[in-house]
Amino acid sequence: MKIENTIAQMRKGLLELCVLAIVSVDEMYPSDIIKKLKDQEMIIVEGTLYPMLTRLKNEGLLDYVWKESNSGPPRKYFKITEEGSSIKDQLIKTWKNLSSAVNSTIKESK
Amino acid sequence: MKKVMHINLGGRALVIDTDAYDELDKYLRSIEKHFKNSQGLEDIMYDIENRIAELFEEETHRNTVITMAKVEMIKNTMGHPREFGGEEYTESETKSSIPKLKTGKRLFRHPEDKVIAGVASGLSSYFGISDPIIIRILFVIFTVSGGLGLITYIILWIAVPKAKTTSDFLAMKGEDINIDSIANSVENGLKDLKNKLDDLSRGIKTRMF
Numbered sequence: 096m097k098i099e100n101t102i103a104q105m106r107k108g109l110l111e112l113c114v115l116a117i118v119s120v121d122e123m124y125p126s127d128i129i130k131k132l133k134d135q136e137m138i139i140v141e142g143t144l145y146p147m148l149t150r151l152k153n154e155g156l157l158d159y160v161w162k163e164s165n166s167g168p169p170r171k172y173f174k175i176t177e178e179g180s181s182i183k184d185q186l187i188k189t190w191k192n193l194s195s196a197v198n199s200t201i202k203e204s205k
Numbered sequence: 206m207k208k209v210m211h212i213n214l215g216g217r218a219l220v221i222d223t224d225a226y227d228e229l230d231k232y233l234r235s236i237e238k239h240f241k242n243s244q245g246l247e248d249i250m251y252d253i254e255n256r257i258a259e260l261f262e263e264e265t266h267r268n269t270v271i272t273m274a275k276v277e278m279i280k281n282t283m284g285h286p287r288e289f290g291g292e293e294y295t296e297s298e299t300k301s302s303i304p305k306l307k308t309g310k311r312l313f314r315h316p317e318d319k320v321i322a323g324v325a326s327g328l329s330s331y332f333g334i335s336d337p338i339i340i341r342i343l344f345v346i347f348t349v350s351g352g353l354g355l356i357t358y359i360i361l362w363i364a365v366p367k368a369k370t371t372s373d374f375l376a377m378k379g380e381d382i383n384i385d386s387i388a389n390s391v392e393n394g395l396k397d398l399k400n401k402l403d404d405l406s407r408g409i410k411t412r413m414f
Contacts, residue, residue, distance in 0.1 A: 103288075125252060126259060140284020142236070145252040149245040167259070168216030171252070 106137060112190060113137050114147060115175060115183040118157060122172040148173060156182055209270055215255035217262060221271040228276045229257075239286035257283065313368035313377040314361075324361045327368070330377050332391045356405060 110132070117123060117131050125148060132138040151157040156179030159171045175183065208223045221229070236253060240246050257279055261271055264278070312331045314323035325344060326337035334340065347354030368377050 126256065129256075140288050141256065141282055142253065142284040142286070142289045145256070146240060146243065146249050146289050148252065149243075149248040152248070153244050167262070168255070 103139075106139075107143070109190070110137060110143065111147065111151070112183070112186040114144070114151065115156065115179055115186065118173050119175045119180060119183055122160065122174045124170050124172055128173070151179070155179070214261070215251070215258035217258040219258065219261055219265075219271060222273060225271050225273045225276045228273060229271075229279075232276070232280055236286045236289070239289065253283065310378075311373075311376040312365055313373055314365050315377065316367050316369075321358070322362045323367065324358055324365065327365060327377065328361075328394075332394050334391075353402065353406060353409075356409075357402065360405075 113132060113135075114128060117128055125144060128148075129138065129141050129144055132144070138144060148157065152159065152173075155176060157173050158176050159173045161169045162172050164170045209220050210223055210226050212219050212221055212226065233250070233254065237246070237250060240249050243249065260279055260282060261275065264275055265271055310331065313327050315326035315330060315337075316323050318326040318337065320341065325340040329335070329337040329340045344354040344358055347357065366373075368374050
């Protein structure tokens with residue numbers, strides 16, 4: 096039970112970076128973001144994504160536009176803002192440093 | 206045979222069993238409650254309802270009814286609100302990191318380790334004393350020498366809640382126990398206790414004389 100908690104925390108910390116990265120490529124419908132995250136096993140329960148999208152939008156890192164849909168009501172499409180883009184770059188840099196630091200630390204433990 | 210309801214979820218017209226509706230309603234309310242203090246509650250709820258409606262539509266073909274099983278499946282896919290994280294999560298993290306002693310530890314009566322009502326063992330967990338017998342002896346001494354112990358015990362019995370949930374038990378024992386926090390809580394607790402006892406003895410004296 097404890098280990099699952101730790102894994103969930105690790106994933107949660109990096110989820111934000113992944114969402115920013117996915118949205119920076121193209122305008123995205125949340126369900127498509129979910130699909131990408133699930134394919135990579137970055138997300139376990141879908142409910143995690145929506146509060147995060149709202150928070151990132153309120154912080155000015157994301158924005159959305161409404162688009163008509165053929166099936167059902169209009170859809171929100173999320174895109175990255177300039178500020179979000181620069182945050183994403185910083186996060187990627189941090190992640191690269193972190194992952195190489197962690198990897199070399201792990202190697203020593205072997 | 207079951208009654209059905211027509212609902213509008215995320216702008217989609219859906220047909221749902223009444224018991225499934227109750228379950229779904231309960232689930233959505235629990236999410237709403239979880240994000241009550243978050244900015245953008247409406248956005249979050251809109252997106253989640255929209256997604257749930259979409260999933261129902263993918264799952265149920267036209268003219269089929271949403272059953273309890275489908276609602277349970279949706280709950281598994283979406284997850285429990287406490288797994289969602291979001292603002293509430295980070296807020297409570299920052300809050301609890303500052304006044305750790307006050308939020309981390311609370312006085313409860315200990316229902317699993319009791320002689321009378323669990324007051325003594327509750328007190329000893331609060332003050333970080335390993336054996337409640339010490340507190341119990343103090344109560345006996347104060348009771349024999351003037352009855353103060355008995356009165357204090359009864360007041361604490363009434364005033365202090367019994368630990369019921371797991372979080373109560375955690376709060377009773379305190380999550381972060383280190384030398385400083387124990388020393389602090391013992392000091393504060395003793396000061397409180399002394400004040401209470403002073404007040405009490407003053408009260409008794411004025412009533413007696």
